[in-house]
Amino acid sequence: MNILLTGSAGFIGSHLTERLLAEGHHVIGVDNYLSGQPANTALFREHPRFRFIQADVSLGLPDPGVRLDFVLHFASPASPPHYQQHPVATLMVGAQGTQHALDLARAHGAAFLLASTSEVYGDPEVHPQPETYWGHVNPNGLRSCYDEAKRYAEALTMAYHRHYGVDTRIVRIFNTYGPRMRADDGRVVTNFIHQALAGQPLTVYGDGSQTRSFQYVSDLVRGIMALMDVPDPFPVNLGNPDEYTILQFAERIRDLIDPRLPIIHRPLPADDPRQRRPDITRARTLLGWSPQVSLQDGLARTVESFRAVGGQPERLVSARLDGH
Amino acid sequence: MNILLTGSAGFIGSHLTERLLAEGHHVIGVDNYLSGQPANTALFREHPRFRFIQADVSLGLPDPGVRLDFVLHFASPASPPHYQQHPVATLMVGAQGTQHALDLARAHGAAFLLASTSEVYGDPEVHPQPETYWGHVNPNGLRSCYDEAKRYAEALTMAYHRHYGVDTRIVRIFNTYGPRMRADDGRVVTNFIHQALAGQPLTVYGDGSQTRSFQYVSDLVRGIMALMDVPDPFPVNLGNPDEYTILQFAERIRDLIDPRLPIIHRPLPADDPRQRRPDITRARTLLGWSPQVSLQDGLARTVESFRAVGGQPERLVSARLDGH
Numbered sequence: 001m002n003i004l005l006t007g008s009a010g011f012i013g014s015h016l017t018e019r020l021l022a023e024g025h026h027v028i029g030v031d032n033y034l035s036g037q038p039a040n041t042a043l044f045r046e047h048p049r050f051r052f053i054q055a056d057v058s059l060g061l062p063d064p065g066v067r068l069d070f071v072l073h074f075a076s077p078a079s080p081p082h083y084q085q086h087p088v089a090t091l092m093v094g095a096q097g098t099q100h101a102l103d104l105a106r107a108h109g110a111a112f113l114l115a116s117t118s119e120v121y122g123d124p125e126v127h128p129q130p131e132t133y134w135g136h137v138n139p140n141g142l143r144s145c146y147d148e149a150k151r152y153a154e155a156l157t158m159a160y161h162r163h164y165g166v167d168t169r170i171v172r173i174f175n176t177y178g179p180r181m182r183a184d185d186g187r188v189v190t191n192f193i194h195q196a197l198a199g200q201p202l203t204v205y206g207d208g209s210q211t212r213s214f215q216y217v218s219d220l221v222r223g224i225m226a227l228m229d230v231p232d233p234f235p236v237n238l239g240n241p242d243e244y245t246i247l248q249f250a251e252r253i254r255d256l257i258d259p260r261l262p263i264i265h266r267p268l269p270a271d272d273p274r275q276r277r278p279d280i281t282r283a284r285t286l287l288g289w290s291p292q293v294s295l296q297d298g299l300a301r302t303v304e305s306f307r308a309v310g311g312q313p314e315r316l317v318s319a320r321l322d323g324h
Numbered sequence: 325m326n327i328l329l330t331g332s333a334g335f336i337g338s339h340l341t342e343r344l345l346a347e348g349h350h351v352i353g354v355d356n357y358l359s360g361q362p363a364n365t366a367l368f369r370e371h372p373r374f375r376f377i378q379a380d381v382s383l384g385l386p387d388p389g390v391r392l393d394f395v396l397h398f399a400s401p402a403s404p405p406h407y408q409q410h411p412v413a414t415l416m417v418g419a420q421g422t423q424h425a426l427d428l429a430r431a432h433g434a435a436f437l438l439a440s441t442s443e444v445y446g447d448p449e450v451h452p453q454p455e456t457y458w459g460h461v462n463p464n465g466l467r468s469c470y471d472e473a474k475r476y477a478e479a480l481t482m483a484y485h486r487h488y489g490v491d492t493r494i495v496r497i498f499n500t501y502g503p504r505m506r507a508d509d510g511r512v513v514t515n516f517i518h519q520a521l522a523g524q525p526l527t528v529y530g531d532g533s534q535t536r537s538f539q540y541v542s543d544l545v546r547g548i549m550a551l552m553d554v555p556d557p558f559p560v561n562l563g564n565p566d567e568y569t570i571l572q573f574a575e576r577i578r579d580l581i582d583p584r585l586p587i588i589h590r591p592l593p594a595d596d597p598r599q600r601r602p603d604i605t606r607a608r609t610l611l612g613w614s615p616q617v618s619l620q621d622g623l624a625r626t627v628e629s630f631r632a633v634g635g636q637p638e639r640l641v642s643a644r645l646d647g648h
Contacts, residue, residue: 087483087486087487088480088483088484088487088488091419091476091479091480091483092423094476095415095419095420095476096419096420099416120463122458134446134460134461134462134463135461135463136458136460137458137459137475138458139444139458139459139475139478139479140478140479140482140494140558140559142486144478144479144482144483145479145480145483147479148472148475148476148478148479149476149479151461151463151472151475151476152415152418152419152472152473152475152476154463154464154468154472155415155463155464155468155469155471155472155473156412156415156469158464158468159411159412159415159468159469160412162411162466163411163412164412170464234464235464
């Protein structure tokens with residue numbers, strides 16, 4: 001297939017590109033490098049079936065010159081420090097960016113897949129979260145530039161499906177980690193690994209009792225590939241339901257790297273979700289999908305990849321993780 | 325002041341124009357007539373301080389040629405039949421439309437006011453709804469093209485306030501009624517009046533136990549004028565907390581027009597909110613505002629205006645009501 005992928009230079013985009021090329025597809029990557037990394041484009045530059053267009057999908061997409069079969073819209077700042085630094089760009093890539101990608105899919109008769117997020121559930125009052133849960137999001141808070149942009153992107157995608165008949169899919173991505181995360185993305189995984197590798201104390205926000213679930217990036221990519229084969233327009237959660245407190249998580253990473261390091265606490269930011277865990281019943285039944293990589297294995301591979309690049313932020317490439 | 329008003333040919337826009345002109349302001353009205361009505365523009369065409377630009381704010385705004393003091397963004401389809409017929413245009417006027425209006429305000433150093441809606445509360449689980457309630461909205465439902473567009477518009481407005489320092493206001497408008505509502509807007513008020521004037525049975529969706537609160541349009545306009553004087557960026561509810569069931573409402577209107585008419589029931593549409601009522605504590609304390617027109621008086625004036633135009637839909641002008 002000919003596949004156009006926005007956000008190709010992001011953390012998830014780079015892993016998705018790798019897998020799509022391995023499956024024999026032609027991939028046209030698009031990124032503006034607002035939060036994506038040129039090093040992630042460089043990984044595939046020599047590949048005969050990869051082509052890259054540097055462009056801001058919020059401003060429009062150039063004609064790709066070939067007939068597209070699929071448009072995957074993964075472009076967006078996705079970590080709180082990035083989207084709070086670029087709130088208007090984050091809102092725009094959810095609205096104008098999603099629309100340009102949908103218009104392209106529609107013009108080509110191609111299928112469309114939106115990378116949405118567990119952030120559409122906000123600070124959930126239902127636990128775990130099934131796709132039918134409507135969420136609990138502050139429309140005016142500091143995180144709203146990301147959360148509301150993604151909710152809008154879902155509504156727009158459904159409008160293109162219902163009104164124009166575009167073959168659309170929506171994946172709600174829960175916290176994901178793995179190699180090529182940006183060390184400066186402000187997420188708990190990267191923060192902990194980076195701090196531990198630098199021999200520094202691990203910083204926990206709040207008392208650390210808030211929980212998160214973490215999926216390894218290869219599990220996510222396998223789920224996205226499965227959803228591309230199933231024409232169902234309603235959102236599908238992809239995440240690992242194994243739940244840990246942030247404090248447990250800090251302890252695991254510390255113990256992998258240096259058990260002597262202290263764990264320190266800082267105040268919890270506003271609107272930080274207390275807990276979030278996917279209900280993956282729908283992904284299991286619709287796609288036959290469930291996570292396969294254990295936290296222990298995934299963390300070991302991630303720490304190893306961080307060690308391999310010397311733990312230097314400037315050599316670690318690209319983040320497009322969901323949540324933090 | 326020089327004031328640019330998008331949605332000037334809508335129901336609320338037309339009443340707001342009238343009041344702004346009466347206060348001595350210069351008004352530049354903008355409308356694309358998607359749901360607004362040319363007759364509402366014609367009302368002011370001879371006024372020396374009124375100017376009209378036919379334009380789609382979602383595509384951009386022409387330079388108004390004078391320095392603006394205030395931009396009021398009221399453009400949007402707002403009744404369920406209108407926005408469900410134009411879901412993409414509705415989403416766009418919430419995103420691109422709001423952004424063009426915000427960019428204009430920013431360029432002119434003007435203040436900005438967003439017409440938001442009680443629909444951001446969705447099908448609320450808190451009753452009555454204060455502005456601090458985050459809402460309960462289905463991001464994928466048939467109403468999401470309107471609800472999520474307005475939530476996005478609020479998030480974008482706050483981003484322009486926080487990130488660019490624009491002086492912004494957000495009003496959340498609850499159900500409003502009065503003269504110049506479109507007879508075909510599908511709202512309960514217009515439906516009931518129109519049916520009763522035509523001597524037809526009044527149609528209630530569901531058992532009629534769902535509640536609504538209704539404010540008369542002059543109360544709303546007075547609240548908007550008050551908020552224009554108070555530089556507070558957080559949302560303010562404007563609505564009448566007097567709550568009636570839809571069935572009570574049908575009975576009131578029937579009794580005003582023809583007590584012999586029957587009331588019939590039809591199935592409730594999907595995602596129809598069960599109940600909604602504003603908590604107006606904030607408007608009371610911030611603006612010293614509360615509704616003054618009783619339902620009895622407001623309905624009498626509205627029925628009178630419908631009678632005056634002969635109850636003919638084509639002679640009734642423009643709806644921009646919130647909710648239904």
